[in-house]
Amino acid sequence: MSASFVALSGGxxxxxxxxxxxxxxxxxxxxxxxxxxxxxxEHLGLRVCPDLDTLTYTLAGLAxxxxxxxxxxxxxxxxxxxxxxxxxxxxxxxxxxLAIHVERTRRLRAxxxxxxxxxxxxxxxxxxxxxxxxxxxxxxxxxxxxxGSLAFQHYFxxxxxxxxxxxxxxxxxxxxxxxxxxxxxxxxxxxxxxxxCPSNPYISIDPILAVPGVRAALDACRAPVIAVxxxxxxxxxxxxxxxxxxxxxxxxxxxxxxxxxxxxxxxxVLDEADRQDAAAVAATGVxxxxxxxxxxxxxxxxxxxxxxLAFAARIGADGERRPQSSSTA
Amino acid sequence: MSASFVALSGGxxxxxxxxxxxxxxxxxxxxxxxxxxxxxxEHLGLRVCPDLDTLTYTLAGLAxxxxxxxxxxxxxxxxxxxxxxxxxxxxxxxxxxLAIHVERTRRLRAxxxxxxxxxxxxxxxxxxxxxxxxxxxxxxxxxxxxxGSLAFQHYFxxxxxxxxxxxxxxxxxxxxxxxxxxxxxxxxxxxxxxxxCPSNPYISIDPILAVPGVRAALDACRAPVIAVxxxxxxxxxxxxxxxxxxxxxxxxxxxxxxxxxxxxxxxxVLDEADRQDAAAVAATGVxxxxxxxxxxxxxxxxxxxxxxLAFAARIGADGERRPQSSSTA
Numbered sequence: 046m047s048a049s050f051v052a053l054s055g056g057x058x059x060x061x062x063x064x065x066x067x068x069x070x071x072x073x074x075x076x077x078x079x080x081x082x083x084x085x086x087e088h089l090g091l092r093v094c095p096d097l098d099t100l101t102y103t104l105a106g107l108a109x110x111x112x113x114x115x116x117x118x119x120x121x122x123x124x125x126x127x128x129x130x131x132x133x134x135x136x137x138x139x140x141x142x143l144a145i146h147v148e149r150t151r152r153l154r155a156x157x158x159x160x161x162x163x164x165x166x167x168x169x170x171x172x173x174x175x176x177x178x179x180x181x182x183x184x185x186x187x188x189x190x191x192x193g194s195l196a197f198q199h200y201f202x203x204x205x206x207x208x209x210x211x212x213x214x215x216x217x218x219x220x221x222x223x224x225x226x227x228x229x230x231x232x233x234x235x236x237x238x239x240x241x242c243p244s245n246p247y248i249s250i251d252p253i254l255a256v257p258g259v260r261a262a263l264d265a266c267r268a269p270v271i272a273v274x275x276x277x278x279x280x281x282x283x284x285x286x287x288x289x290x291x292x293x294x295x296x297x298x299x300x301x302x303x304x305x306x307x308x309x310x311x312x313x314v315l316d317e318a319d320r321q322d323a324a325a326v327a328a329t330g331v332x333x334x335x336x337x338x339x340x341x342x343x344x345x346x347x348x349x350x351x352x353x354l355a356f357a358a359r360i361g362a363d364g365e366r367r368p369q370s371s372s373t374a
Numbered sequence: 375m376s377a378s379f380v381a382l383s384g385g386x387x388x389x390x391x392x393x394x395x396x397x398x399x400x401x402x403x404x405x406x407x408x409x410x411x412x413x414x415x416e417h418l419g420l421r422v423c424p425d426l427d428t429l430t431y432t433l434a435g436l437a438x439x440x441x442x443x444x445x446x447x448x449x450x451x452x453x454x455x456x457x458x459x460x461x462x463x464x465x466x467x468x469x470x471x472l473a474i475h476v477e478r479t480r481r482l483r484a485x486x487x488x489x490x491x492x493x494x495x496x497x498x499x500x501x502x503x504x505x506x507x508x509x510x511x512x513x514x515x516x517x518x519x520x521x522g523s524l525a526f527q528h529y530f531x532x533x534x535x536x537x538x539x540x541x542x543x544x545x546x547x548x549x550x551x552x553x554x555x556x557x558x559x560x561x562x563x564x565x566x567x568x569x570x571c572p573s574n575p576y577i578s579i580d581p582i583l584a585v586p587g588v589r590a591a592l593d594a595c596r597a598p599v600i601a602v603x604x605x606x607x608x609x610x611x612x613x614x615x616x617x618x619x620x621x622x623x624x625x626x627x628x629x630x631x632x633x634x635x636x637x638x639x640x641x642x643v644l645d646e647a648d649r650q651d652a653a654a655v656a657a658t659g660v661x662x663x664x665x666x667x668x669x670x671x672x673x674x675x676x677x678x679x680x681x682x683l684a685f686a687a688r689i690g691a692d693g694e695r696r697p698q699s700s701s702t703a
Contacts (some may be wrong), residue, residue: 090419090480122449126473130496132480139471144455151419151461167462 047095048237048268049075050354051230055249056084056096057113057283059242060103061340065350067104068343076174077230078104081180081244082159083186083215083252084104086198088136089127091146092153095198096249097178098145105170113283116141135203155174160224175226179253182221186252187214197248206285210292213247215255223256231262238357239263241272243338245286246305247293254309265275269311269360273338274299278318282339287315300325312360314338314353332360377566377597378404378586379683380559384578385413385425386442386612388571389432394679395569396433397672405503406559407433411488412508412515412544412581415527417465419483420432420475425505425578426492427474434499443461445470463533465630480636503554508582511550515581516543526577535614539621542576544584552585557645560591563693567686570601573665574615575634576622579651583638593630598640599685600688602667602686607647611668629654641689643667643682662691 051069052063059078067073095114102108102116109115119139128134134299138146145166152162158181167176190202190208200206229241233248244250254260263270279297281287287297295301299315299322306313311331315322316339323333336352337345379399381392388407396402406642407429414423424443431437431445438444448468457463467475474495481491487510517529519537529535560568573579583589592599602671608626610616616626624630628644628651641661644651645668652662665681666674 089476090483091476116455120449120451120469121453122469123472126445126470127477129499130473130477130495132473132477138450140449140472141455143452143472144459144461147418147420147452148456148459148461167458170458236524249577367643 047071048235049077049230049233050237050240051227052076052078052240052242053081053244053250053253054078054096054100054242055081055244056099059096059112059244060100060108060250061346062240062242062273062349062353063100063174064103065346065348066122066354068347069350069354070144072173073165073173077226078174078176079224079227079230079253080176080178081249081252083184083195083248083255084201085183086185086196088198089133089138090150091138091143092150093136093138093198094149094159094163094178098142100176101145101163101167101170101172104167104172104174104176107170115139130279136198157307160226164226170299175230177224177226177230179223179227179259180221180256181224182217184218184252184256185216185223185270186248187216188248189214199276201248201285208290210247210285210289213251215252215273218252218255219257221256223259223262228258228262231266231285236266236268236364237360238268238354239266239270240353240357241270241310243273243275243332244283245275245281245284245289247286247289250306260309263309264293269357270309271312271314271357271360272302272306272310273314273349274302274316274319274355276302276319277316277339303329303331312356314349332356332363376400376404377564378406378562379566379569380556380561381405381407381569381571382410382573382579382582383407383425383429383518383571383572384410385428387669388425388573388578389429389437390442390675391569391571391602391678392429393432394675394677395683397676398679398683402502403504406555407503407505408413408556408559408579408582409492409505409507410578412513412577412584413526413530414512415514415525417527418462418467419479420467421473421479422465422467422475422527423478423488423507426505427471428486429505430474430492430499430501433496433501433503433505436499443489444468449454465527470559489555493555504551504559506555506559508552508556508588509550509551509585511546511551513547513581513585514545515577516545517577518543530577530614535617539576539614539618542580543579547581547584548586550585552587552591557587557591560595565595565597567597567683568595569682569686570599570635570639572602572604572611574604574610574613574618575631576615576618579635589638592638597692598686599638600641600643600686600689601631601635601639602643602678603631603645603648605631605647605648606668609620609689620641627651627654629658632658632660641685643678644687661692
């Protein structure tokens with residue numbers, strides 16, 4: 046299997062599948078993982094990129110296995126000292142984790158692009174897959190809530206997703222361009238599949254799709270686009286996906302995910318717990334695969350990656366590709 | 375004793391005496407410690423102020439008793455992670471210490487002055503004396519060496535003071551102004567003394583004196599100016615003072631310190647080990663006091679502070695103040 050692959054990813058769930066893909070691919074250098082940067086923000090004067098970092102730590106084997114984000118064996122001496130100085134402590138930055146924020150911020154200020162810094166840091170950590178930010182330009186997600194507009198991390202971390210979501214804005218998207226490595230990977234003649242990771246569709250995948258040119262590039266690529274549902278048994282494994290769906294008037298489930306990605310995906314992987322939704326998903330016009338999507342350990346990550354690749358190969362061979370359309374974003 | 379006092383200070387030695395002064399003064403709020411900021415530099419995108427921090431940690435009881443600088447119980451997880459990312463590790467920033475650099479940098483970027491940030495952070499840490507940077511404007515010390523011009527920390531930390539010193543420049547001094555709190559403290563009608571701490575005259579005290587207006591303000595104040603010699607038995611207790619003196623063609627000793635501060639000081643405190651230099655110092659026209667200047671513990675710090683204050687009181691009472699002159703900088 047020497048095809049190349051593109052994965053669109055948010056944080057923890059996406060990073061787990063990306064790690065599985067790295068492990069089952071003969072050559073992980075054929076994998077380009079495109080990270081959502083809508084969560085990025087300036088904090089304490091540092092540029093913090095949570096999804097890029099979760100991907101980096103996960104693929105480098107440095108991630109905290111308990112949380113899925115942050116670093117293993119992390120300590121909080123900085124944060125404690127910062128609190129004593131009256132600094133902001135609502136967003137935890139571990140002592141080891143701080144290094145990536147400080148080094149990235151320094152290099153960005155020196156004029157390097159986010160994609161160049163990301164490539165350099167992940168190479169330094171021995172990561173063979175390519176981790177690519179969706180854009181070098183900031184496209185911060187703003188959450189419209191019943192309590193007003195909130196910067197993403199204020200909604201997500203400071204308010205713990207408590208306010209009711211009314212909608213999302215991708216600020217600055219109109220001026221952003223996809224990273225060149227992202228477009229190059231989509232245009233590769235040997236592209237085997239685009240994999241939409243089991244990430245939050247609203248706040249992890251939609252920001253990537255909101256960058257002008259991404260939808261058109263996805264429409265233009267001949268490889269199948271496969272999503273893995275982030276909803277299992279009506280609930281998200283992690284994060285506010287189900288809560289957001291409910292607040293948006295959508296019943297959380299695989300069929301709603303298929304409808305959300307209508308016009309984008311050719312196939313959807315459902316969890317075994319949602320087997321009964323297969324017909325409803327198929328009715329939206331996409332191919333369906335049922336698999337164990339809960340990646341509790343390395344075995345499960347690899348098995349899901351294998352299932353996704355096999356599903357993509359089958360769709361590719363069957364020519365089950367959805368009708369091509371112009372941008373439906 | 376309700377007079378107010380001003381101490382001019384570099385790092386470790388100065389901070390020890392400042393702590394002694396805080397402890398023996400009835401009201402430590404009457405003490406203004408003016409810190410050298412010539413050592414300050416931008417590192418990893420952070421504004422690092424070594425002497426301000428040594429003073430802050432020392433007066434807050436947080437200093438590392440082994441080194442005299444940095445924080446007690448410090449850890450290096452950040453630095454280790456930074457090294458793994460290929461970042462610069464020649465200047466150690468401990469996990470706890472990082473908090474002050476990050477918080478200060480954030481506040482400076484938000485538009486606060488260095489003196490305002492310093493006051494806020496030291497108040498937060500329960501420090502009752504006032505710690506004041508010599509200037510809110512950067513006046514970085516450049517060391518002219520036989521290997522060319524070196525930014526101070528490159529000379530001091532990266533090169534470990536190895537190159538031969540030819541001279542010093544105080545970059546930007548012509549555009550700098552003393553902090554208002556510094557001038558106010560010198561102009562106080564109840565000023566009991568100005569104390570030049572046992573700090574390196576070239577790289578800790580001269581930068582303070584190089585800020586336009588400082589020499590004139592010192593000349594104008596009626597209180598005695600007392601220095602404590604940083605040289606004991608021909609050697610510096612810490613740092614490159616003696617090496618620098620030798621490289622500048624000056625024999626390291628109390629008499630050379632007195633000559634260095636000629637026109638500035640009214641009295642010099644020598645260590646007991648240098649009692650034989652008293653006559654040579656007196657010959658330069660300043661009053662002499664002999665005391666134990668090696669501040670190994672709290673008792674020694676307090677004893678030296680007492681000796682300095684008593685000496686200053688005696689000079690003040692005797693009217694032994696040096697002849698007033700216009701700026702002799």
